[in-house]
Amino acid sequence: MGHYLAMDFSIPSELTQLRASFASFLEREVRPLEEQLQPQFWSYSADREVLAEAAAEVTRRAAAEGFYAAHMPESVGGQGLSTLGMTLLVEDAAHSGMRLAMLAVAPPNPSGPSPLLLALPESLHDTYVRPIVAGESTMCFALTEPEAGSDAQAIRTSAVRDGDGWRINGHKHYITNGDKADVAVVFAVTDDQKRAAGGITAFLVPADQFRRGPVQYNISDSHPSELFFEDSWVPDDHVLGDVGAGFFLAMTFLNAGRAYIGAQALGLAEFSLDAAVAHAGSRTAFGKPLAKFQGVSFPLAESKAEIEAMRWLVYHLAWSVDAGENAMLDASIVKYYTTERAYTVADRCLQTFGGMGLLREGPIERVLRHLRMLRVVEGASGIQQLVIARTLGL
Numbered sequence: 001m002g003h004y005l006a007m008d009f010s011i012p013s014e015l016t017q018l019r020a021s022f023a024s025f026l027e028r029e030v031r032p033l034e035e036q037l038q039p040q041f042w043s044y045s046a047d048r049e050v051l052a053e054a055a056a057e058v059t060r061r062a063a064a065e066g067f068y069a070a071h072m073p074e075s076v077g078g079q080g081l082s083t084l085g086m087t088l089l090v091e092d093a094a095h096s097g098m099r100l101a102m103l104a105v106a107p108p109n110p111s112g113p114s115p116l117l118l119a120l121p122e123s124l125h126d127t128y129v130r131p132i133v134a135g136e137s138t139m140c141f142a143l144t145e146p147e148a149g150s151d152a153q154a155i156r157t158s159a160v161r162d163g164d165g166w167r168i169n170g171h172k173h174y175i176t177n178g179d180k181a182d183v184a185v186v187f188a189v190t191d192d193q194k195r196a197a198g199g200i201t202a203f204l205v206p207a208d209q210f211r212r213g214p215v216q217y218n219i220s221d222s223h224p225s226e227l228f229f230e231d232s233w234v235p236d237d238h239v240l241g242d243v244g245a246g247f248f249l250a251m252t253f254l255n256a257g258r259a260y261i262g263a264q265a266l267g268l269a270e271f272s273l274d275a276a277v278a279h280a281g282s283r284t285a286f287g288k289p290l291a292k293f294q295g296v297s298f299p300l301a302e303s304k305a306e307i308e309a310m311r312w313l314v315y316h317l318a319w320s321v322d323a324g325e326n327a328m329l330d331a332s333i334v335k336y337y338t339t340e341r342a343y344t345v346a347d348r349c350l351q352t353f354g355g356m357g358l359l360r361e362g363p364i365e366r367v368l369r370h371l372r373m374l375r376v377v378e379g380a381s382g383i384q385q386l387v388i389a390r391t392l393g394l
Contacts, residue, residue, distance in 0.1 A: 009312075009315075011088070015082075015084065015085050015088055018081075018085060018088070018089070019088055019089070019092055022067055022089055022092055022093075022104075023092060023096075025061075025062070025065055025067060025104070026092075026093070026096050026098065026101050026104065029058070029061050029062075029065075030058055030061075030096075030098055030100050030101050030104060031098060033054055033057070033058065033100060034098045034099065034100050034101075037050070037051065037054055037100075038361075041099060041221075041360075041366075042360045042361045052180070054100060055100065055103045056135075058100045058101075058103045058104055059103050059104070059112075059135040060135045060136075061104075062103070062104035062105070062135070063133070063134050063135035064135075066079050067089060067104055067105060068104060068105060068106055068112065068133075068135050069106050069112060069113045069132075069133040069134075069135075070085070070086060070089065070105075071083070071085075071086040071106070071107060071115070071256075072106075072113050072115070072129075072133050073118070075125075076113075076117075076118070076125055076129045076130055076133050077130050077133040077134055078113075078133055082318075082322045083256045083259055083318045083319075083321040083322045084315065084318040084319055084322055086105070086107060086260065086318075087259050087260060087262075087263045087314060087315070087318040088263070089105050090105050090107060090108065090260050090263040090264055090267065091263040091264070091266050091267040091270075091314070092267065093105050093264075093267065094263070094264045094265075094266070094267025094268045094270075094271065095266075095267035095268075095270045095271050095274075096267075096271070097271040097274075097275070097363065097367075099221070099366070102264070107256075107257065107260040108257060108260040108261045108263075108264055108378075109176075109177075110139070110140060110141040110176050110177060111138040111139060111140060111176065111177035111180070111181065112132065112138070112139075113129065113132040113133045113139070114139070114141070114185070114253065115253050115256075116141075116185055116202065116240060116249060116250070116253055117129045117132065117139070117185075117204070117240070119202070119240040119241035119249055120204060120237075120238070120240055121237050123237065124204075124237060124238070128183060128204060131182075132182075132183075137182040137183070138177055138180060138181050138182055139177070139181050139182065139183050139184065139185060140175050140176060140177040140178045140181035140183075140184045140185070140227075141175070141176070141184075141185050142172040142175050142178070142184045142185060142186045142187065142205075142227055143155070143172070143187045143250070144172060144173060144174045144175065145157060145170065145171060145172055145173065146171060146173055149174075150379075150380055150382075150383050152187075152247075153195050153196035153200065153247065155170070155187060155188070155189060155200070156170060156171075156189070157169065157170025157171070157172065157186065157187070157188040157189065157229060158170060158188055158189050158190075158192075159188035159189070159190050159201060159203060160190075162233060164235060164236055165233055165234055165235040165236055165238070166188075166190075166201075166203060166233065166234055166235075166236070166238075166239070167231055167232070167233055168186060168188050168203065168205065168209075168229045168231075168232040168233070168234070169229055169230060169231060169232070170188060170228075170229045171226065171227070171228055171229070172184075172186070172226065172227040172228075172229075173213070173216065173224070173225075173226045173227075174216065174224045174377075175224050175225055175226070175227050176222060176224045176377075177224075178212060178224055178225035178226065178227050179212055179215050179223075179225040181207060182206070182207050183204055183205065183206050183207065184204075184205045184207070184210060184227060185202055185203070185204060185205075185240065186202070186203045186204075186205045186210075186229065187200055187201070187202055187203075187246050187247070187250065188200070188201060188203060188229075188246075189201075190243055190244060191244060194244065195247075196247040198244040198245070199244055200244070200246040200247040201239060201243050201244055201245070201246040202239070202240040202241065202245075202246035202249055202250065203234050203238055203239055203240065204234065204238045204240060205229070205232055205234055205238070206234075209229070209232040209233060209234065210227050210228060210229050210230075210232055211227070211228040211229075211230060212225060212226070212227060212228075213225060213226025213227065213228055214226060218373065219369050219372055219373060220369050220370045220372070220373040221366060221369070221370065222370075222373070254328075254331060255317065255320075255321050255327045255328065255330070255331040256318075256321045257378065258317065258331040258332070258334050258335045258378070258379075259314060259317045259318040259321060259331070259334065261334075261335060261338070261339070261374060261378055262310070262313065262314040262317065262334040262335065262338040262339075263314050263318075264374070265310065265338040265339050265341075265342035265371060265374055266307065266310045266311055266314050266338060266342065268342055268346065268367050268370065268371060269303070269306075269307050269310065269341070269342040269345040269346060270307060271363075271367065272303075272345055272346040272349040272350075272363070272364050272367055273300060273303050273304060273307060273345060273349055275349060275353075275363040275364060276300055276303075276348070276349035276352040276353070276364075277291075277300060279352055279353055280296050280297065280300065280352055290352065296352055299348045299351070299352075300348065300349070300352070302348075303344075303345040303348055303349065306341045306344070306345060307345065309337075309341070310337065310338045310341055310342065313330075313333065313334050313337060313338065314334055314338060316330065317330045317331060317334045328387070329387070329388065329391050332379075332384040332387040332388050333384070333388060335378065335379055335381075335384050336381050336384035336385060336388065339371065339374040339375045339381065340375060340381055342371050342374075343368070343371040343372060343374075343375060346364055346367050346368045346371050347368060349364050350362075350364040350365065350368055
C-alpha cells in the first residue's frame, strides 16, 4: 500500500466561533463609529486628529475584547492564537469594508505588536510589550532608508558601542506610524563587513531618542514619515535578540506577516466583488440589469475564480507556518499573487460602477488605492518574482 497524505480543508470549529464573535464586535463597536465618520473619510480636508482618536478608540476596544493582539502569547497579554486564526480575522476585517475594522487587528498594521518584540529581555516586557499588546501604545518598524529600499541590507544607519549601550545615527523613511509611534524597532549596521550575514542588529528605540521628519503623503490613506537618529542612545538590554542577528530576526517573522498581507488583500477583493455584484444586480442600462450583460458578468465571474485561488494560497501559507514548515517560497507566492490579483479584481469591480466608481464616497476607490500600495510595500512584486525565480534555479 502507498502512503496517503491526510488533507483537511475545513476551518476548525473554534475558529469559526471566533470569527462569529469578531463579526459581532465589528457590528456592535466599529460600524456606528465608521458611519459617523464617513464625511471625514471622504473629505480632502479631514481632521487627522479626529480620525486618529477614532482609530485609537477602536484599537483599545478590540484589545479589551482580546482580538487586537490575539496572535501574541498569553505571557504578554495576547491569546496565543494560531497564524491561521489571525489570518481569518484579518480577512474578515478587510471583507467588512470598514476602514476602522482593519485597526481592530494588529497585523498586518506595523503599529501593532510584532512577535519581534519577544526577542527583548523579559525584564522589559512590562515596560514595552504589554502596553502595545493592550493598545495603550504603538510601535513602528524602521528598516527602509532613502538608499535602501528593496535592497534592505544596504542600509547606512549605524550603531556603535558607547559605554553600556549603543549610539545610533541614521535616516529612515517610508516608516508607517513613524509620526505617532512610542517606540521604533530600528535596524542598524553594527559590522559593515558582515552586514546581513551577522552585521545588522535590531534595537528598540524609545521616541525620545529620535526626531520625526515630515509625514510622507502617499496614494493610500496610510501615510508614513521620516525618522532621524542623531546620536540616539539605548542601553544594551534594548537589543532585540543577539547583536548581529537583526536581519535574520526580521526574516524569521516574515512568512506569517505575508499570510496577513495576503489575508488583507483577499478580504478587500471579496468586499469589492460583493459590492460590484450587488450594483450589477440593481443598476439597469438599456432596459435590463447590468448583470445580464456578459461584459459585466464575465469579469466578475473571473474575479470569483481568482478570489478562491487566493483564499487557498493564503490559508495554506498560514497552515504551513503553524506546522513549522519552511514556507519562504509559499510566502513570496502569496505576497505576489494576492496583491496583484486583488488589485486586478478591485479594478474590474470599480469599472462595474462606471463614473460612480471614481468617487471618493464610492465603495471601491479607496480599496484600489490601498491595494496599489500593497503591491509595493513589504517586498515589492518584482522582488517576490525574483525569489520565486531563484527557487526555479533561474
